Amino acid sequence: MKRRLHIGVLYSRLRVEEKWIFSSLERRGLDYERLDDRVIHFDLENPQPWLGYDAILERSISYYHGLYALRILNTWGIPTVNTAEVAEACGDKLTTSALLQRAAVPQPRNLVAFSPEAALEAIESLGYPVVLKPVVGSWGRLLAKINDRDAAEAILEHKMTLGSAQHNIFYIQEYIAKPGRDLRVIVVGNRVLTGIYRKSPHWITNTARGGIGELCPITPEIEDLCLRACAAVGGGVLGVDLIEHPERGFLVNEINHTTEFHTVQPLSSIDVADEIVAYVIEVAQRTAH
Numbered sequence: 001m002k003r004r005l006h007i008g009v010l011y012s013r014l015r016v017e018e019k020w021i022f023s024s025l026e027r028r029g030l031d032y033e034r035l036d037d038r039v040i041h042f043d044l045e046n047p048q049p050w051l052g053y054d055a056i057l058e059r060s061i062s063y064y065h066g067l068y069a070l071r072i073l074n075t076w077g078i079p080t081v082n083t084a085e086v087a088e089a090c091g092d093k094l095t096t097s098a099l100l101q102r103a104a105v106p107q108p109r110n111l112v113a114f115s116p117e118a119a120l121e122a123i124e125s126l127g128y129p130v131v132l133k134p135v136v137g138s139w140g141r142l143l144a145k146i147n148d149r150d151a152a153e154a155i156l157e158h159k160m161t162l163g164s165a166q167h168n169i170f171y172i173q174e175y176i177a178k179p180g181r182d183l184r185v186i187v188v189g190n191r192v193l194t195g196i197y198r199k200s201p202h203w204i205t206n207t208a209r210g211g212i213g214e215l216c217p218i219t220p221e222i223e224d225l226c227l228r229a230c231a232a233v234g235g236g237v238l239g240v241d242l243i244e245h246p247e248r249g250f251l252v253n254e255i256n257h258t259t260e261f262h263t264v265q266p267l268s269s270i271d272v273a274d275e276i277v278a279y280v281i282e283v284a285q286r287t288a289h
Helices: 016-027 063-075 084-091 093-102 116-126 149-162 220-233 264-268 272-287
Strands: 006-011 031-036 055-059 110-113 130-133 144-146 170-174 181-188 191-199 212-215 237-245 249-256
Touching: 006 016, 006 272, 016 031, 016 055, 016 272, 055 063, 055 272, 063 084, 084 093, 084 220, 084 249, 093 110, 093 170, 093 220, 093 249, 110 116, 116 130, 116 149, 116 170, 130 149, 144 149, 181 220, 181 272, 191 220, 191 264, 191 272, 212 264, 220 237, 220 249, 264 272
Parallel strands: 006 031, 006 055
Antiparallel strands: 110 170, 130 144, 130 170, 181 191, 181 237, 191 212, 237 249
16 A cells, blocks of 8 residues: 655645645645644754655745755655755845856846955946945845945945844945836746736835735746746745846846745636645655655
């Protein structure tokens, strides 16, 4: 008799996406467990309690909680969606940019510096306005559009004062006058499922910052670009953010490894949660014994 798969879902808070994922697991009659990252712990000398999982889906809100959990689980040989390598690549904007560059995937121009003086020189070589981003962060937080030298000097000084090692990594991106929108495209494995425009009069169009979703047709160009971008970071369940450059066309801005889809799923009528669960099952079946 074939053994039933045992699936884990690592999460931080019961958002609508996690509710949809749990509902899909239950509809499919799967044996699964909810793993609240605020409650669980790992004993590095005793992996035994975790070895019964055929795959674990990581949905932690905290980048670091999810990343270190994935590193432990992958070290023990437990399949995860996504892997620690993919989480590390996507959770750090600079790493994402470096991998996209290596794969010749079109993206905005990005400059990096490690001191305020070098950052100011880089900003002025690029030309105002520019966008200064934290290398780790989500939901459009701590982004700064810098319009002139006075603003640059003030923001660079502020970042230095914050004291965090990450704030001493100056990740500078060209500002692109996008047409009041960007795109979020959902990719599962080697399939581009669907996508939305995120529209806002503000230069930050994240739905977490008030952007409005609108269904976006997936053209062959968008599909090809998103698949290339996902392959560059290792693949899995990913959300690819695209920007429309007035001359260069679509550029990959960021890739999200624990992508939210609360706006995408209702607009597209595609059960994104169930597609994710189907992919987790596929990963689990590769190594199930």
